[in-house]
Amino acid sequence: MRGLGKVLILGCGTIGQIKAGLWLSLGANVYLYDTSPAQIDKLLKIDKRLQRFNQQQMGDFTVDISTPSDQHASSLFWTFETIKNPRIILLEKPICTNANDKAVIDQLLSKYRSVPVYVNESYFWSSALDWLSNRLHINDEKIVSIEINLSKNRLADTRAGRFFDRDLESYGIEVPHAIAILQRLGVDIDGLRVGANKIYRSENDPFNQGVHLMLSDMSSHIIKIDSFLGDFMIQTGEKMQNSLTRWLIVETDKQNKYHVLFDPAPNEQRFKSVITINDNERVVLDDDHLRRHLKHVQLGELNDAMKQHLSPANSIAIYDLLEKLYASKIEDYVSDVVSI
Structure with missing residues (x-):
């Protein structure tokens, strides 16, 4: 299978770890970001192929948001503010858990209409x-x-x-x-x-x-x-x-x-x-x-x-x-x- 480019896993908890392994198995170059450096370090020790993301990196990233549902709005905001021209953005299900986050996500999606966004409902x-x-x-x-x-x-x-x-x-x-x-x-x-x-x-x-x-x-x-x-x-x-x-x-x-x-x-x-x-x-x-x-x-x-x-x-x-x-x-x- 041909390589699937660069993938940024946002959120290195249980779901992020599962996603990182799957993306690696599909041939992607996988980068990690989490607000907790310890969570990143934990996954880096598990698989040496994983790489730490820094905000100076450029490239055509697919961003797989694997944070808890109550952090989806803030994670999506961070993605649009940090990643220049993301190729695709993936969000875990459910897309939100309360009305406030729903409103924020709606506003972000309206502002960045050119970026393909899909929800991970497998x-x-x-x-x-x-x-x-x-x-x-x-x-x-x-x-x-x-x-x-x-x-x-x-x-x-x-x-x-x-x-x-x-x-x-x-x-x-x-x-x-x-x-x-x-x-x-x-x-x-x-x-x-x-x-x-x-x-x-x-x-x-x-x-x-x-x-x-x-x-x-x-x-x-x-x-x-x-x-x-x-x-x-x-x-x-x-x-x-x-x-x-x-x-x-x-x-x-x-x-x-x-x-x-x-x-x-x-x-x-x-x-x-x-x-x-x-x-x-x-x-x-x-x-x-x-x-x-x-x-x-x-x-x-x-x-x-x-x-x-x-x-x-x-x-x-x-x-x-x-x-x-x-x-x-x-x-x-x-x-x-x-x-x-």
Whole structure:
């Protein structure tokens, strides 16, 4: 693969480290910047190919903003003020977590219209979702219901300093991915109606929480989204121990049931997705969608539909939905004793 030029990773935390490794594997020259020199030094020690960025450097940089969501506005401002004529700017999802940052980002994007800006929502590039969408189209199947569960016990990571969205809480971590999955399956999020909208909280730990949503759209799809980020999850009203869960179930008008296990799929190598059809047909796909996303964005291999999916405007629409859901949530406190 030919080299992908210069990439500046802005923010050297957990996500920045993952991105740096991926960009290196794609052949890019990777530079690092963080307001904490110690964070930069940490990554430089991990891989000698990484380079420290200084503001005197010139070049055609792609800037991959990997800071926490509540720093996106200030990071975008720094980028426009510091990097002369950036080639592309990438922002992590969600694009913002509050109305003030949204206003700042809107102003910056209006001022610097000539710079391509995309949001890093890699599920739009999922091979499993490509396969499923094509299968439904070829078979002329209509979706009846969608269930998504994106859960992981993040308590240890959060206590070790990993970002937790204090504006949107659990609505700002995995739920944006779930909404992107809905969009990839053709759901119009502007027409979503809310049935259930509940956040479950631990009585003693503010980070131990999760979200349960029941939605429907103008096409009468029944949509269920669960995302639990602590040591418990609620399923069919029962509390159980949480585990790393990333799945999608789609049922259609032809009585077909598609069960997608996203990476990491049990008993499979990393970056594989497994699709089971009616419990009797099984498809295993390579599905490193973040790597695929970065490569195609950098090479400019985006069709009009993908440009719209990855646009700041779409990410702001997703934020608006998240903010609406968060503002209208019902809270339920649960015991810290997990029943198994």
